[in-house]
Amino acid sequence: KQEVTQIPAALSVPEGENLVLNCSFTDSAIYNLQWFRQDPGKGLTSLLLIQSSQREQTSGRLNASLDKSSGRSTLYIAASQPGDSATYLCAVCIGTASKLTFGTGTRLQVTL
């Protein structure tokens, strides 16, 4: 059974710092991996999707990498801002079933 782990569970950084969030998964036979953002009490907003054949994706200050063979992905946030404060979730999709398995998230706080 696929298990997804996110480390750290919580992170507090001062504004302007670059930071890395980590995601690991136990079964490397994934179809794709997606990073989401969730604000308190809200739904999930998709940030980046990496197909299994890709190594990274970039959107603005965000960069996500994927190393399928080692079962790892990282989300890099450059020049963090207080508005980046949220919980970040990674999820892997296995095969054609299109079901997602989620990690429990990293709660990020960016302080002034």
Add this chain to the structure above:
Amino acid sequence: DVKVTQSSRYLVKRTGEKVFLECVQDMDHENMFWYRQDPGLGLRLIYFSYDVKMKEKGDIPEGYSVSREKKERFSLILESASTNQTSMYLCASSLLQTGGRGYTFGSGTRLTVV
């Protein structure tokens, strides 16, 4: 802007009531999903559907059923609500082959069963 809309933001229901949670998407997506989210447990898949009238059990289907009579609408049904079904419920949709589009989630329904 593409959307997944969940009909209720907050619901309070009594134990034993039959509860309907509605989800509508306007993206012509084949796949639709229902997840519940609980502190410390993350998001867990309840049911999903590939097409109209098709449904598959997820990881925690007990106590739930679903209905998909039209492509754009996917309903989650709590046959007899219990307090352990108090949770945040999230609906999502995706293309049959996700390609570069990924998943789109609704804003969630926070259900409290008293």
